[in-house]
Amino acid sequence: MSHEVTLxxxxxxxxxxxxxxxxxxxEGDTVEEGDDLVEMxxxxxxxxxxxxxxxxxxxxxxxxxEEVKAGGLLCILQ
Numbered sequence: 166m167s168h169e170v171t172l173x174x175x176x177x178x179x180x181x182x183x184x185x186x187x188x189x190x191x192e193g194d195t196v197e198e199g200d201d202l203v204e205m206x207x208x209x210x211x212x213x214x215x216x217x218x219x220x221x222x223x224x225x226x227x228x229x230x231e232e233v234k235a236g237g238l239l240c241i242l243q
Contacts, residue, residue, distance in 0.1 A: 168218050168242045170202065174235045180207045181235040185227045189213070194222045196242070203227075203239060218242060 172183060183205040190202055201213040202222075220242035227233045227240070 166243070167223065168220060170214070170217060170239045170242060172205065172214065172233045172235050172237050172239055175207065180209070182232050183207045183212075183235075185229050185231050185233065185239075186211065187229060188225060190222050192222050192225055196220060196222060205233075214239060216242070 175181065175183065184207075186204040186206045188203050190196055190200075196202065196216045197219045198216055200216045202216050203214050205212055205214060222240055223243045224241045226238045233239065
């Protein structure tokens, strides 16, 4: 079963858009729940998006340097 990883809502005072700074995993990597997947930045902060479930990174959908809206797809796990 696949799991879509999305950019979480960033909070009331935050922008709803973040930029992919750096992927910390590659397609084919095995990850555990809580592992950091990707580093994101906004105009105010940098943060990592943790893995919501254990699995394998099947496809990275947001490339480094790309802007993603809150709720937008980052990658797919299986």
